[in-house]
Amino acid sequence: MIKYRFILYLIFLSLSNFVQSQTLYEKVLVAEFEEKARKNARPIEYLQTDKDIYETGEQLWFKFLQLDGQFLSPYQGDSILYLRLVNQISREVFWEEKYGIYSGFTDGMVLLNENLNPGIYNLEAYSPSSVYHEMKDYHAFKEIEIRQFINPEIIIRHNLSDQDDYxxxxxxxxxxxxxxxxxxxxxxxxxxxxxxxxxxxxxxxxxxxxxxxxxxxxxxxxxxxxxxxxxxxxxxxxxxLKDITNPKEITFHPESGKLIHNQESFVMLSAAGDNNENQTRQGVLLKDGEILQFINMGSDGLGKFKVKPEKGSSYRILWNDTPSDTMTVFDQIEDRGVTINLNTLADTLLMTIQTSWPGQKHFLRLQVRGIVHVFHELILEDNSQIKIPLTNIPSGIAEIAIFNDQAEPLGERLTWIENNGKLIVEAKLNQQEYGSREKVKVTFTVKDSKGTPLEGVQLGGTVSDKLYQNSRYNRSLYTFAHIITQMGTNPNLESILSLSEENDFRKINNILESSNIEKYIWLEQKFENYRTVEYPLGNKLTGQIKYRNSSKENDSKYGLLFRGDNEGNTAFIPLDQEGNFEIYPEELDFGKDEYLYIKALPKGSNEIILKIKDPFEELSSILKTARFNFPSIDYGGSNQKLDLPTFDRNMILLSEFVVRGKRMEQDREKFIGELAERAKFDFNDDFVCQYGDLLNCPICSYTDKKPIEGKEYLVITGDVLKIAGGSHYIIKKDPSYTHSHKIYEYPKYTDEELMKLYNMTRTKGFFVGSGFQFKEYPDHESKNDPEADYRNTLGWYPYLFTDSNGKAEIELYTSDNRSIFAGNFEVLSADGKMGKVNFEFVVK
Missing domain, CATH: 2.60.40.10 (Immunoglobulins)
Incomplete structure (x- = not known):
């Protein structure tokens, strides 16, 4: 679907030269492109956590959101989130749970086991719509660092500082x-x-x-x-480590992807060195050995110059700092083609197009995230200028492409469209310094780029100790949705877009010009190989009950579903002709924080096989081919020196990290424990003689008297031939007779063995666990409570909403930690506009 239609006009031509409605051919071209784009569109998925650095034994709080990959509005297609915590290097899994997704959002908790080894871990989120076989790129994860203590007891010093000298x-x-x-x-x-x-x-x-x-x-x-x-x-x-192979490698990027003979074009230079280094360089461009023009590269490693290349000439760059070494450039100049130069003036995009086919019909297309906003037929001259109004084109990376009359691409380039896409967010504190156990009040104000307050905007974020945050982690929802998921990791773009203020679109466009256009996911050539892919994770779980040695007409058409803590509350679950069944999100929500059991109803079969397909099992094979798009991040130790008290870690575990998720409180689930007790009688024929402590008395054959665990019993083998009086005793023995004494133990069954005995299988329901525990000190008595309070996360707010004045408020209380605390909040409107705000305060 084409969202908007715009009339293009040539600066030097009148509007009457344009056909003001699209032809059938143009409509077909647009429809074909958008159909392929929609089939390739997958939701943008983002994880937000309360901190970047954790200690073992803590709780990790997260928020997960899904946005439509094209419109950036909340995605409505998925109901189940599959979440894992994985050691980044060994890929060992330490947490694996399912959470319910509701209208594109969910949040929850992960317990970081006390026995976790310090290191870097991935919190990885998988949804039914984003994971597929032969998946190439994977974005929906968050790197976290886990430490034994935030202030380590072992200090490591090394010689590789930020100014690594190779x-x-x-x-x-x-x-x-x-x-x-x-x-x-x-x-x-x-x-x-x-x-x-x-x-x-x-x-x-x-x-x-x-x-x-x-x-x-x-x-x-x-x-x-x-x-x-x-x-x-x-x-x-x-x-x-810095790559020592060629720290000063330079690449050049013509603005339309290639240089065309006798067409003037801007060329961007990009250095491959470290972003933290000053990469300023000066040099000259030589044409056939003669100086053509001077060249400068800025401290960010980017440079730009204009050139009109001539095929057959030799071009080299001579740098002042390496006069003995020259760099060959422009080794490939095309005979013919199209060059596109762009310049943004207020709310208008000014295009200068040079073509090798003057006077012929061309098509111009402008698309953002696979949605065409401009498509028109043009008759171009050698050097034509075109204006495109940007009023209704959404913010983001746009592709501009020129085609011939056969719809074959002649030239393309990327540009940044800035159109009221970043929200302006302010956070005002009632003061900047606080004492321990003092109330903090924060008022948020959200406005659009024109200063209009916005109602109903969602904020989500955390207030935590800065020691547990990595200040060099630049990834935000805005950079994630507009850059990382569109072009892959780009430190320069992430750095600019991560700023809270308005974007510098000129810098953004310079970086886009120096980036490889092939990384852009919405290029039409990337759709050509589109084919139907298989999505292994579903919005429901599937399983099967198979009755062996039984005719299908005798098999039961239903199974029983119930929670482990409430066997009496059962529901019938239908089976198809093959015994397949499905468990929907409603059932998983019904089983939250518990196991859901499926019980087969035996009917005409001696053996029943039950299984539920585990979606997590397929992930390992799928991720072997996926490329993790890691953020621009520095894992180095913090340089901050904060005055922190010494404390007993046990006090933290007692006061902050109480876990209420039932599955985490018991070594063995209560229902399984009851099954184990039931199995002692249901699947054990041992009995005790009614006249004494004789186990499995051969004379009695059977009694209702069951053995007692841990008690000693007499065990005999062989035939007893005589019985005298009213009690049993041996007067003649078989030659094979033996006897012994035994401390009785009932058979021990694993959970899986017990479920098989009772024709059951199980799966975990949605994990909920405990909610975030706020602490308040409203009066003098509570403030003087002798129990220590060393919370490092003071508040976790996954969902806040602005009122009619564009405002939202939070109140929280400080802990006993004397430190700098920081608030980090992400903002999202219903129509996909985003922003963020950070603030700090000191607790003395």
Whole structure:
């Protein structure tokens, strides 16, 4: 569907030269493109957590949202979220639960086990609409760091600082918090590539001076993981390595993707060096050995110049800092083609188009996220200028393409459209400094870019200790939806778009010009290989009850479904002719925080096989081919030095991290425990003689008297030939007779064995767990409560909404931590506009 139609006009031609309605051919071209785009569109999925850094034993709070991949409105197509916590390197899974998705949103809790090893973990979210076989890119995850203690008991110092000098040696010093050197510390070192995959591991020990010197092989490595243990102390640190192969490699990017003979074009230069370095360079462009023009690159590693290339000429760049080395450029100049130059003036996009086919019919298309907003036939001259009004075109990366009359592409380029897409959010605190256990009040105001307050806008975020936040983590909902899911990771674009203020679209367009257009997911050539894909995760679970050695007409047409904590409340679940059944989100919600059991109704069969397909099992194979789009992030230790009190960690566990999810409180679910007790009688024929402690008396054959666990009984084998009087005793024995004494134990069954015995299977319902626990100190008595309060997350607010004045408020109480606290809130309107706001305050 075409959302908007705009009339283009040539600056030097009148509007009457344009056909003001589309032809059938144009409508067909647009419809075909948009149909293919819609089939390729998948929801944008984003995870938000209350912190970036956690201690073992804490609770992690998350919010998950789905947006329509084209319109950025809440996605309505999915009902189940499959969430995992995975060690990034080993891929070992430590948490695996299902959560209900409601109109594109869900939130919940993950318990970080006390025994987790420090390191980097992925919190990974999977939905039925986004996971498919042969999936190439995966975005919906959040990297988190887990530490044993936020203030580590082992300090690691190394020589690879932010100003890494490309040293070929890693020098480490290991000490305690008092500076005492630690010898014999075990140091496991893992080299990682850019995909965070392990390429080499080795283990060392610190010497008597707490030192360690390790040769560095940087080839193919981007990160080093240091895992240091000494006794029960365990710390982790990740260090970024700079690629030493060619730190000053330069690439050039013609604005329309290629250079055309005798067509003037801008060329962007991009340096491959570190973004934190000053990459300023000066040089000259040489044409056939003669200076053509001077060239400058800014500190961000970007440069731009205009050139009118001539095929057959030789072009080289000579840099001032490397006068003995020149760089060959423009080695491929096309004979013919189209060049597109863009300039944005207020709410108008000004295009200058040069073509090698003057006077012939061309088509111009402008699309954003696979939705065509402009499509028109043009008769272009050698150098034509066109204006496109931007009033109703949504913000985001747009593709502009020129086609010939056979709809064959001649030229294309990307540009950034800025059209009231970023919300302006303010956060006002009632004061900037607080004492412990004092009330904090924050008032949010949300406006559009024109300053109009907006009602019904959703805010979600957290207020937590800055020590638990990574200030260099630039990923936000806005950058995620507009850049990462559209073009992949781009540190320069993420950095600009992550700012709270209005976008600098000129800088954005410069970066887009220097980016590889092939990364843009909405290019039509990427749709050509579209085919129906298989989605293994469903919005329902499937299973089967199979009756062996039975005719199908005798099989039951139903199974029983019930919660583990309420066997009496059952529901019938229908089976098809093959015994297949389905469990819908309503049933999973009914079974929240418990197991849901499916029981077969035996009918005409001695053996019944039950199974429920586990959606998580398919993920490992699918992710082998998927590329994780990691954010631009630095894992280095914080440079902040905050005055924090020493405290007993047990107080945190008692006061903050009480877990109420029933599945997490018991080693064995109550219902399974009851089944185990029931199985003692249902599947055990042992009995005790009515006249004494004789187990399985051969004379009695059977009694209702059952053995007692742990009690000693007499056990005999062989035939007893005589009985005298009213009681049993042996007067003659078979030659095979033996006897012994036995401490009785009932058979022990695993959960799976018990369910098989009772013709059952089970799956987990939706996980809910406990809600976030706020703490309040409304009066003098509560403020003087002697119980320590060391909460590092003061408030978690997944859903706030603005009123008619565009305002929303929160109130919370500080803890006993003397620190800097920060609020981080993401904002989303119903029509897909986004923003964010950050604020800080001090607790003294």
């Amino acid at each position: 040293s070929d040696t890693l020098n480490l010093i290991v000490s305690d918090k008092q500076g005492n050197r630690l010898s014999d510390a075990k140091i496991q070192i893992t080299w990682l590539n850019s995909k965070r995959k392990s390429i080499h591991e080795t283990t060392f020990q610190s010497n008597l001076e707490g030192r360690l010197e390790i040769p560095l092989n940087r080839t193919g490595s981007q990160w080093i993981d240091l895992d240091v243990t000494l006794g029960n102390k365990h710390v982790f640190q990740r260090i970024e």
